Every structure is written in structure tokens, then in C-alpha cells.
Amino acid sequence: MDELVGFSKLLDYGLYIRGIVITFYALILFRATSSRVFGNYSSFDFIISIILGAILGEAIVNNIPLLPSMVVCAFIVIIHRMLAFLSYKSRLVGKFIKGDKMLLVQKSKYNWDKLHCCRLTKNDILQSLRTQYGLNDINEVDEAILERNGEISFIFKKKKAKKDLLPDS
Numbered sequence: 001m002d003e004l005v006g007f008s009k010l011l012d013y014g015l016y017i018r019g020i021v022i023t024f025y026a027l028i029l030f031r032a033t034s035s036r037v038f039g040n041y042s043s044f045d046f047i048i049s050i051i052l053g054a055i056l057g058e059a060i061v062n063n064i065p066l067l068p069s070m071v072v073c074a075f076i077v078i079i080h081r082m083l084a085f086l087s088y089k090s091r092l093v094g095k096f097i098k099g100d101k102m103l104l105v106q107k108s109k110y111n112w113d114k115l116h117c118c119r120l121t122k123n124d125i126l127q128s129l130r131t132q133y134g135l136n137d138i139n140e141v142d143e144a145i146l147e148r149n150g151e152i153s154f155i156f157k158k159k160k161a162k163k164d165l166l167p168d169s
Contacts, residue, residue, distance in 0.1 A: 015062065022060050025070055026052070032077050042098040042148050048080050098148050105144035108157075118146055128152040 029052060052073055059069035087094035102114050110122060125144055129135050133154065138144075143155040 015060070018062065018066055019060050021066065022056050025073070026056050029056075029073055029077050032081070043150075044083070044097050045080075048076065051076060101148060102146040103143060104146050104152065105138065105141055107143075108139045108141055110138075114146075120146070125152065129154060 030049070055064075055069050055073055055076075058064045059066055083093075083097055087097050102118060104111055104114050104118070104120065104125060110125070115121065115125075122138075126136060126138065128151075129138070129141065129144075132152075140156055141154050142157045145153050145155070147153055
């Protein structure tokens, strides 16, 4: 019963020390990967954060040695920074690592092939339009773009000025 509940681990001070060390180390690592991991991140940034979290979590509970797990995480962060730099320098590398934007709506017309490719529906586009801008009419949209971070951005049609709407007298 004691093992089931975990009372024997309650006084394992090594666990507490490892937890504190890993917490500060994780803070340093995630600052090194940049704040994009927590903001508008690409799938690559998301994968890196999951891998780091998994390794550091295992290191806390003593399933893997502390120092090797910290070294592996440092290498992963270095690789992340190198790939981010290469993505910045090369559009081709950036497209491979982070993906590319997709034009989902053009001139108020849905691009069904792209929607199908992204597994999105007309309702997904309209939902984004409603939640971001309070609109529900695709005819007001010139373009809808699925960005690399997974968000949908909209470019609206230009409204005619009042003087253009008045008949010539």
C-alpha cells in the first residue's frame, strides 16, 4: 500500500533537489530557445518544447541520470538555434522546417483543394472570421491565409469611399 500511494518517496530529498535544479535549468533552456515557444510557434518549436519537457520530466523523477539529460537538452537547444538560423538564411530550409503559408480563400472564393489538404472546412474559416473580427460574411474577405503557426489571417476587400458611391451630379 505504501508503494502504491508513494509515501516512501515523500522524504526522497534527491527528488526535491533534482526538481529545483531542473526547474531553473528548464527556465534557462526555454529562454535560450526564445519566447516564441510560448507565443506564435511553429510545429517545429512545439515539438522541441515537448521533447525538452519529456526529457526534463524523466530527469526529475530519477528515471535517467541528471547530467546526461541536461547535456542532451543543451544539444537539442543548440540544434534548434542552428536550424532557426538556417531557416532565417534560407527560404528553402525555412519552408522545410517551419512550413509555408497556404491561401485558403482568394477573392471571396474558397480554395477547396487547400482546405481539404489542411483538413479544414468552410465552418473553420467562418469561425475564425467571427472570433477575430465579429464578421460572418466571406464576401468581405479578399484573402484568408493559413499561417505557418496554424492561425488564419484575413485580408479584407477595400471599401469604396463615400464620394465614390455618390452619383455624379
